[in-house]
Amino acid sequence: MASVAVANLSRHFGRVVALDDISFSVADGEFLTLLGPSGCGKSTTLAALAGLDRPTKGTIRIGDRILFDGASGVFVDAQFRNLGLMFQSYALWPHMTVAQNLDFTLELRRIRGAEAKRRIDETLSLVDMIDFADRYPGELSGGQQQRVALARTLVYQPEILLLDEPLSNLDAKLRDRARIWLGELQKRTGVTTVYVTHDQAEALALSDRIIVMNKGRIAQIGTPTEIYETPSDVFVADFVGASNLIDAELALQPGGQATARLPNGEILRVNPGPSGPVTLAIRPEKIVIGEDGGPPDNRVVAKVLAKSYLGARNLYVIGIGGQRLRVETNAGIDATEMPIRLPMESIRVYPRA
């Protein structure tokens, strides 16, 4: 196992800049997630790590090996990197049985005979697929294929495990189970893992650290808590946890306090920030409904515009100051108007260009 260090990595496809000067590192045994919307460059980053795609510039090191260095022209092909890459499509070779899929990777490493058999059995047991060793991939369900695909990347004990949206082909219920299972498996094997997803719930649940990407750049690197609680910009606030975004004008008051004026004139107390046009972000579950005995600031009466029942919770769309906000709460409200509070400490302030 090994650590990963990526520095100043860029990838251009003609005029399209898929990756723009990104740098990050992954510690030995860490579970790191690349999170971002479709097209932000996650797969391109993973392909660069895997050696399937040659970046335009930058360096990639794994352990003490330099695998890519744009300046000196070093590029080690995927074939020689000894990494494990799991595809979104699983890419199980359909003409080989489950065991043969695993065995092929060992054959390439000249691991044969009893040792090969032991490894295959061990790995298939690890993913609970030992009973399916002689099945063909076409005879397996999606969830089973996913396990086999993972087993195939683990059986030769790669230095790094790279997973590209491994759960996206599973249905919702299976996906939750597979996510828990995958997390436990990574803890047990302790293999350094780079995980790609566009699903923030997966990222938050599984990762030691998350890299949020936006348009080929890194928007934020941090632990799940940091990313969720202190998003570094509007994009991250919106993408992770779907914050409500409110345009406002910030004014610093004497005594170090700050107020934000909404377009309709409503004034909210907020944490200090740069004065001028700002975007306020507040998460749907942080908006307090009704009287909660908190401070008297930032209380408004909101119109209830729409309501949808999510089972465990209710989602309301409310209107304040001509802007629509989403609110999540356990309470059921039938009124057309309700008093709400936007707690100052839950409002994050970002300068607006």
Next chain:
Amino acid sequence: MTGLAGSRAADAKRQAPVASRFSGFAVQSAISLVSTALIGVALVPAFIQAFLDKPLYYPEAAFTLGNFARLFTDPEIVRTFGTTGLFCLIVVSFSMVVGTTLAVLVGRTDLPGRGALLGVLLWPLFISPQIIGFGAILAYGPYGLITAYIGDAIGVPRPWNLYSVVGIAIISGIAAAPVTMLYCIGAARQQDPNHDAAARVVGAGPGRILRRINLPLMRPALVFALIMNIVSALEALAIPLILGNPVGIRLLTTMIYDLSFDRGTPNYGLVAALALMLMALVAVLFLFQRLVLAGSHRFVSLGSRAGQLRTLPLGRWRWPIFAGVVVYILIAIAALLGCVALRAVTQVFSPDISPFEVLTLANFETILSIDVYVRSITNTLVLAVVGAAAGTALIAGVALVAQRSDYPLRRAVDGIAQLPRVIPGFIVGLGVFYASVFIPGASVLRNTIWLLFVAYLIRFLSSGYGIVSPALLQISADFDRAAKSVGAGWTTTMRRIVLPLSKPALLSCFILLMILIIKEYASAVFLMAPGAEVMGATMLALWLQGQTGPVAALAVLQVALTAVMTVAAKQLLGVKLHG
């Protein structure tokens, strides 16, 4: 997991072997080189010959433009251009109209028995055009069976003249129509059903859907079919030769044939110049196709294929149209093949004698006892098996380099694989013949079937590539990437992953090549020599000498071989050769 973790250190040393960074580069280069050399063999000597005043094996041969000058000054040649133009016009119009109509009828409407009809209508694809030519003479020639019957019935002896440009062109059109059908039926069927559904939702009737949605969406296929028809009309040799030569109707191709055989010293320079000109014409056509189809993404059917293409109801025209199609089959396919078959089992063939009084197996005895015939049969079979196997291997290699590698020249390799499609068959034969003269040491291959073998490899490269290359595109590139990521090199990945997955396509390719080789004559006519006879060329040569009985027997044998192979391929191997 201690077991897994423990052996990890040992693994580091046992990693995938570190070889060249360009995995498979040597193999890829070899494949590219072989395919380039083959195409070069077909084209380069012919090209040089066109600019020489003497055969290129003469040391004193000198550069000249005289061959080209003669092309445009010799009144006989200039007259040929006119005839060829008229001929092409009729062939192409016939093939396009008949082919498209039949494709739409069989592919999109509720015509009764359309599956079976399609099979029969495509038969001529698997039959050598010369057999269609023989059949035409036996059925519709001046002394043809049907000519006589119809003549008697309406009281006009010889109501038509087969030996005319129009007659020759219609018979060639019959041979070409299945090609149009094949290109169009795919396009007619592969359309996104949602286009149909969308049109129906907005209230369009079936006829309007056909006119405004289906036919326009078929435009790329129609343009492609048009070009392929022009190419095949330009390169048609057998039918014009059999039907036209006896009455002095000359096309570019038959003139090239005559120039290289009939006169005392063949004028190779003129032949090569003519051949080059023919190819230039073809190249212009393909350029034109590129331009016309420049925006063809507009025609790509996008989105899900869910839902059924609704067949267009023919209504009360259903049975009359069915009858029309059956009549076409009887006139254009059954009559021709029937007469060839009858000729094969009769002593003499004449409208005045009932064929059933002169039934005989003598023709078959002849072809199974006379050396030339036997040799041409065995040579054909050997070439079919060996050529198809080698051809499939070559095509697989070329397709893998072109579609599945990062070989720097892979685009060029793809282009090379498409090139033989535009080289008329007899030019391939000529080229290989020139090369055998030109390349030191190659003359040992002369008068053996191995020159034919080389010619067939070149000639059918595109045909097989046309099957294998799209099939490769269906195999997800993730399979290769997965193999690469676990440490497999290019060669290993191809051998262990991609080739096994393309087995059905390779089988189809093998069978198709066998069929094509069995029916081939165009590239063989210039390479045939005593000892190196093949069925196609033998039939042509002997027919011209008037040996119609044995030729008909050979033709029956050829058709039977092809039919057995097609059926076996379908039934035993589940191979699809079209559609």
